[in-house]
Amino acid sequence: MVTIEHDCERTAAPVAAAIFDFDGVIIDSVHPDLLACSALYREYGGGELPVEWWAQEVCGQPDSYERLFSRLLAQASASAGAASQHTRAGLRRRLDELWEVYLTEDHVRLMPAVEEALDTLRAAGLPLAIASASNGRWVARWLRHYGLTQFFTAVVTCDDVPAKKPDPAVYLEALHRLGVPAEACVAFEDSHSGMAAARAAGVTVVAVPTPATRFLDHSHADAVLDDLSVVTPRWLAEVRRTAW
Incomplete structure (x- = not known):
């Protein structure tokens, strides 16, 4: 975890809002997704899925599952010595x-x-938003399930924008709905594509990698956390100050 040092001679820049990615930051859908991809990999003759490859090429990446399918199809074709009987559509269905x-x-x-951090920020009156590459039905399902809907002033998903992360569209829309400037916001992301989207929107970026992705390089983030336990308005102000 990167520690944000307090500088008594400088005033921490105010933070107007915080924006959260959803999958991997609010809910752990990353590990279940890895389990599903690993099962597919075993079933279609690929052996054990290389977790480091999956974390780099699939997790949170645009067209990620197409990369997984391409790898499986190539391996199946090579092992059979001829064209594979597997199809991309069949892999998708499975x-x-x-x-x-x-x-x-x-x-x-x-x-x-998560709940502790959201409680703390809401109690301080800080507007919160979701900026997710997932669809609205998925996000709404888990917000309801875990009773988190009331925490968020705005929920923006891939249904609301023309392009997915790393395009900044979902962050720009979240900023628009919050009515705050990018330079006054802090975003929490777990994937490289998400961090790139937030950075392109002009938002301070905090990486919160999952156990499956912690080995990746997150040095381009303004801070890196193991989890959200340290997140308070004061901490946000400090990370915002050191980022600018």
């Missing part, structure tokens, strides 16, 4: 079935310290 098994209430949990 992954959808595996998601039904793993992306459930038994597996999708809140990330550590």
Whole structure:
């Protein structure tokens, strides 16, 4: 975790709002997704899914599952010595079935310290938003399930914008709905594409990588946290000050 040092001679820049990615920051859908992808990889002859490759190429990346399918199809074709009988559509159908098994209430949990951080920020009167690459139905489902809907002034998903992360559209829309300037906001992200989107929108970026992605390089973030337990308005002001 990066520690934000207090400088008594400088006034911390005010923060007007905080914006949160959803999958991997609010809820842990990353591990269940890894379980589903790993099951698909085993079923279609790929052996054990290389977790580091998955974290780099699939997790949170645009067209991520197409990369997984391409790898499986290439391996199946090479091992058979001829054209594979597997199809991209078949892989997609099977992954959808595996998601039904793993992306459930038994597996999708809140990330550590989420409720405490949201309580603290809301009590301080700070507007909060979601900026997610997932669809609105998915986000609404888990916000309701965990009783978090009331925390967020704005919820922006891929249904609301023309392009997914790393395009900054979802962050720009969240900023518009919050009615605050980018330079007064702090964003929390777990993926490289999400951090790139927030950065392109002009927002201070805090990386909160999941256990599956902590080995990746997050040095381009303004701060890196193990979880949200240290997040308070004062901490946001400090990270905002050191970022500018």
